Amino acid sequence: xxxxxxxxxxxxxxxxxxxxxxxxxxxxxxMGTESQMATYRTLHIASLAAPALRGxxxxxxxxxxxxxxxxxxxxxxxxxxxxxSTLAWDGIGDKQREFAVQHAEAALDSGSPVVINAxxxxxxxxxxxxxxxxxxxSDDVVIGALVAYSNLPAGPALMRAVEEVxxxxxxxxxxxELDRTRARxxxxxxxxxxxxxxxxxxFNSLTAIASFVRTDPDRARDLLLDFAEFTRYSFRSxxxxxALADELRSVEQYLLLEQARFGDRLQVRLRVDPEVxxxxxxxxxxxxxxxxxxxxxxxxxxxxxxxxxxxxERGPECWISVEDDGVGNDPQVIRRSLSGEPGDHVGLxxxxxxxxxxxxxxxxxxxxxxxxxxxxxxxxxxxxAEAVSDE
Amino acid sequence: xxxxxxxxxxxxxxxxxIGLAAYSSRLARTTGDFYVASRSVPAWWNASxxxxxxxxxxxxxxxxxLIMAGGADAVWFPVGYAVGYVLLLALVAAPLRRSGAYTLPxxxxxxxxxxxxxxxxxxxxxxxxxxxxxxxxxxxGLALQILLDTPTWVGGLLVSITVLVVIVGGGMRSVTLVQxxxxxxxxxxxxxxVLFLLAAWRADASPSALTDAPPVFDDRTTVRIENPITxxxxxxxxxxxEGTVDGATVAGSLTWQPGQHTVADxxxxxxxxxxxxxxxxxxxxxxxxxxxxxxxxxxxxxxxxTFALMFALFLGTMGLPHVLVRFYTNPDGRAARRTALVVxxxxxxxxxxPSVYGMLGRLYAPELLLTGRTDxxxxxxxxxxVGGLAGQWLxxxxxxxxxxxxxxxxxxxxxxxxxxxxxxxxxxRVRDPIVSFRIAAAAAVLVPLxxxxxxxxxxxxxxxxxxxxxxxATFSPLLLLGIWWPKLTDAGAAAGLLLGGVMATAxxxxxxxxxxxxxxxxxxxxxxxxxxxxxxxxxMVGVSLRTAHRITPGVDRIMIRLHTPEAVAVQRTWTxxxxx
Numbered sequence: 001x002x003x004x005x006x007x008x009x010x011x012x013x014x015x016x017x018x019x020x021x022x023x024x025x026x027x028x029x030x031m032g033t034e035s036q037m038a039t040y041r042t043l044h045i046a047s048l049a050a051p052a053l054r055g056x057x058x059x060x061x062x063x064x065x066x067x068x069x070x071x072x073x074x075x076x077x078x079x080x081x082x083x084x085s086t087l088a089w090d091g092i093g094d095k096q097r098e099f100a101v102q103h104a105e106a107a108l109d110s111g112s113p114v115v116i117n118a119x120x121x122x123x124x125x126x127x128x129x130x131x132x133x134x135x136x137x138s139d140d141v142v143i144g145a146l147v148a149y150s151n152l153p154a155g156p157a158l159m160r161a162v163e164e165v166x167x168x169x170x171x172x173x174x175x176x177e178l179d180r181t182r183a184r185x186x187x188x189x190x191x192x193x194x195x196x197x198x199x200x201x202x203f204n205s206l207t208a209i210a211s212f213v214r215t216d217p218d219r220a221r222d223l224l225l226d227f228a229e230f231t232r233y234s235f236r237s238x239x240x241x242x243a244l245a246d247e248l249r250s251v252e253q254y255l256l257l258e259q260a261r262f263g264d265r266l267q268v269r270l271r272v273d274p275e276v277x278x279x280x281x282x283x284x285x286x287x288x289x290x291x292x293x294x295x296x297x298x299x300x301x302x303x304x305x306x307x308x309x310x311x312x313e314r315g316p317e318c319w320i321s322v323e324d325d326g327v328g329n330d331p332q333v334i335r336r337s338l339s340g341e342p343g344d345h346v347g348l349x350x351x352x353x354x355x356x357x358x359x360x361x362x363x364x365x366x367x368x369x370x371x372x373x374x375x376x377x378x379x380x381x382x383x384x385a386e387a388v389s390d391e
Numbered sequence: 392x393x394x395x396x397x398x399x400x401x402x403x404x405x406x407x408x409i410g411l412a413a414y415s416s417r418l419a420r421t422t423g424d425f426y427v428a429s430r431s432v433p434a435w436w437n438a439s440x441x442x443x444x445x446x447x448x449x450x451x452x453x454x455x456x457l458i459m460a461g462g463a464d465a466v467w468f469p470v471g472y473a474v475g476y477v478l479l480l481a482l483v484a485a486p487l488r489r490s491g492a493y494t495l496p497x498x499x500x501x502x503x504x505x506x507x508x509x510x511x512x513x514x515x516x517x518x519x520x521x522x523x524x525x526x527x528x529x530x531x532g533l534a535l536q537i538l539l540d541t542p543t544w545v546g547g548l549l550v551s552i553t554v555l556v557v558i559v560g561g562g563m564r565s566v567t568l569v570q571x572x573x574x575x576x577x578x579x580x581x582x583x584x585v586l587f588l589l590a591a592w593r594a595d596a597s598p599s600a601l602t603d604a605p606p607v608f609d610d611r612t613t614v615r616i617e618n619p620i621t622x623x624x625x626x627x628x629x630x631x632x633e634g635t636v637d638g639a640t641v642a643g644s645l646t647w648q649p650g651q652h653t654v655a656d657x658x659x660x661x662x663x664x665x666x667x668x669x670x671x672x673x674x675x676x677x678x679x680x681x682x683x684x685x686x687x688x689x690x691x692x693x694x695x696x697t698f699a700l701m702f703a704l705f706l707g708t709m710g711l712p713h714v715l716v717r718f719y720t721n722p723d724g725r726a727a728r729r730t731a732l733v734v735x736x737x738x739x740x741x742x743x744x745p746s747v748y749g750m751l752g753r754l755y756a757p758e759l760l761l762t763g764r765t766d767x768x769x770x771x772x773x774x775x776x777v778g779g780l781a782g783q784w785l786x787x788x789x790x791x792x793x794x795x796x797x798x799x800x801x802x803x804x805x806x807x808x809x810x811x812x813x814x815x816x817x818x819x820r821v822r823d824p825i826v827s828f829r830i831a832a833a834a835a836v837l838v839p840l841x842x843x844x845x846x847x848x849x850x851x852x853x854x855x856x857x858x859x860x861x862x863x864a865t866f867s868p869l870l871l872l873g874i875w876w877p878k879l880t881d882a883g884a885a886a887g888l889l890l891g892g893v894m895a896t897a898x899x900x901x902x903x904x905x906x907x908x909x910x911x912x913x914x915x916x917x918x919x920x921x922x923x924x925x926x927x928x929x930x931m932v933g934v935s936l937r938t939a940h941r942i943t944p945g946v947d948r949i950m951i952r953l954h955t956p957e958a959v960a961v962q963r964t965w966t967x968x969x970x971x
Contacts, residue, residue, distance in 0.1 A: 013897065244429075
């Protein structure tokens with residue numbers, strides 16, 4: 001008896017939950033006044049059209065967004081063209097899509113919307129009585145057009161609506177251009193970093209290698225191969241992120257070359273948990289820190305200097321630190337260079353900036369230093385980050 | 392039994408664990424060693440670590456106990472625990488690794504780009520983790536009670552403290568080495584005694600466990616009753632008792648008629664040689680032959696229960712949060728797949744042993760059927776069947792293995808639960824990442840410890856199968872659809888996770904609180920995976936189809952990333968350049 005009561009209660013609970021979930025999923029938009037509903041519907045459709053346009057004026061992107069844009073206008077057919085061909089078509093008359101770019105010609109040339117007369121519209125479909133072609137711009141340059149066909153005679157209402165949708169679309173295309181610019185500037189930043197490591201280091205390495213050519217040709221050969229590997233990694237052109245293991249490999253080659261120069265004066269220690277070797281980190285985010293550590297660890301003294309690199313697992317994060325026991329620094333100087341002032345630590349600011357970009361503002365570099373007390377630079381890398389998985 | 396030796400075995404495991412954890416990260420003092428230090432963990436060792444974390448107290452102690460009591464039906468437990476990895480290997484391992492996700496909530500974010508689904512998944516990870524840690528602590532309590540005669544809460548408390556010390560002390564940095572070591576310790580600890588047990592059994596003229604009679608006491612046997620019990624007696628039986636039996640105080644000889652009898656705690660029963668073993672009311676009374684056959688347990692709807700159990704174990708494995716995080720150590724999807732393949736072999740090797748303990752337990756430790764504490768068979772059998780000094784050393788060895796079992800699983804689960812708690816809950820309020828992780832770790836241990844004090848103890852392997860059922864009803868449909876069906880939407884995933892989670896948890900709660908439900912309600916509620924998983928799957932599909940406009944933007948890119956083998960050189964840099 002009790003058993004059945006409980007079972008029925010459980011089933012009833014499950015059904016109630018299911019209904020609630022279904023209502024929640026379907027019904028959230030049902031609330032509100034008519035005008036709120038209309039606003040919601042319009043903005044929602046616009047928001048669906050937007051992501052596909054963020055890739056720029058491409059065939060794939062326009063094909064995905066054109067049906068939503070047509071939904072906004074409520075016209076029987078809508079086309080998107082670039083300057084030379086029709087990219088996407090939604091609605092009646094798909095077979096006649098090449099007409100759209102012809103009808104858009106005037107709009108593309110003049111940069112302002114034009115009316116397509118009944119005769120031209122009939123070429124596409126017997127049903128159509130008129131059409132509007134409105135230009136699409138990016139950075140104030142006409143790059144394409146939106147062509148709408150209607151089975152009613154052309155009127156100012158349709159004209160205004162098409163113009164507004166074209167403006168909205170142009171806005172998205174501007175954002176696409178912004179995205180591209182931003183990506184280009186991030187790439188440029190990495191390029192700058194590559195340019196930074198090269199001059200001193202290449203010169204020093206080559207002279208160090210040269211000094212071994214006669215006395216120890218085998219070592220010279222090994223060092224040259226390390227040098228080759230190191231440059232191939234540093235100058236590679238793809239990917240903003242890399243596995244920690246690969247970056248460590250490059251750091252190893254870098255340190256081998258530095259040791260050729262400094263000999264026993266440069267001591268190194270590496271401590272790494274094997275679990276974090278596959279963590280993806282921004283490309284070249286450890287090497288500049290090691291370069292700093294070598295420079296500041298040995299600079300201005302004849303004694304030995306030790307550079308320690310550790311990478312440890314801390315639950316969902318990996319903590320990487322680079323430490324030297326050199327002259328240290330005034331924390332104020334570091335603070336200033338991290339905030340972007342030009343100085344001796346450009347590499348530091350660059351790494352900090354890229355870490356914040358990839359993982360958020362609470363994942364910047366942490367620098368512990370004081371005059372004559374060495375320097376320790378630590379970063380916390382999440383094992384999973386959306387920015388990295390998105391690449 | 393020699394408690395000192397057994398305690399030493401357990402203590403040694405704990406010390407070695409802490410020691411290895413503290414010194415196991417790789418150290419290189421010259422650039423020449425860098426290469427070795429930055430080489431990724433080989434697949435077989437990673438597989439050892441996964442197996443080490445996976446083989447819990449339920450596997451080490453519980454499976455043998457269930458087989459001893461339930462016979463052929465219970466063999467599905469070890470089979471299911473191992474088969475889960477076949478599905479994991481075929482359907483989940485490589486794509487999950489390629490997604491870059493560390494935890495299951497990460498996967499939700501990577502696949503569905505939704506922070507709400509992420510939160511639901513986090514809550515479920517914590518729930519499954521707690522459900523899974525609970526039997527580990529109870530298993531520890533049982534082991535210590537049997538070996539050292541401590542109260543049951545002591546074991547759980549000691550394990551909790553050890554786990555906390557290891558994690559909060561920052562010692563558990565390099566889990567792979569520790570867990571890998573614990574796998575091999577467990578294999579040795581369960582396999583070496585098997586060899587001795589089989590030798591002793593041969594020397595005893597190989598008595599069959601599959602006779603037509605119920606188990607009998609071979610010798611005059613004294614049993615001390617620790618908890619009040621109700622037993623079923625199948626034929627008239629004369630015994631000696633001291634204490635309270637059937638509500639009356641007795642001291643001396645006593646005759647039991649067939650039927651049910653109650654025995655109060657603190658009572659001592661002495662059975663003559665050749666007496667048929669009375670069974671605890673919840674343990675099925677089986678003859679040897681019946682024990683060897685499937686579907687004989689006498690429970691209602693045994694066929695359904697068996698299939699539902701298979702459903703839970705086969706599909707639940709892929710949703711176990713502490714197992715999945717270990718796959719992150721693999722450098723790529725290919726290595727993840729190879730690791731999963733080796734895990735099947737390693738786990739399969741281990742599960743050869745429990746059936747032997749189960750069978751020999753019926754011959755040499757039948758009093759466990761009376762007390763119902765069959766979970767203890769692995770710990771008691773070496774002494775009962777081998778005996779002598781060898782028996783004591785073997786007991787110390789299984790004690791060490793049992794300690795490894797509950798430590799490995801409890802630590803792994805706590806790290807995972809603490810990671811999720813600190814990332815999604817605590818760090819929102821506590822800025823310092825170290826403090827935040829410590830608070831989360833304490834919560835991850837304390838909740839199951841307190842639950843263990845109030846919750847009734849189920850057989851270990853069955854308790855763990857409940858965690859499997861929740862995983863099967865929630866994460867398994869999410870992973871299957873998320874990886875193989877591009878049209879899954881965030882709304883669909885959220886609805887399915889909530890529905891599956893609520894249904895499975897409610898079923899478990901009801902069937903534990905009201906243990907004697909009969910008929911279909913009893914069967915359905917005690918094994919919810921078989922209906923909750925299809926319901927969650929259908930909900931995910933249905934809601935996703937209704938909310939097609941919410942399909943993840945860029946899902947094709949995500950799918951390509953998940954499914955493209957590493958050997959294929961695709962352009963993996965999806966920057967603006969790739970889209971132009």
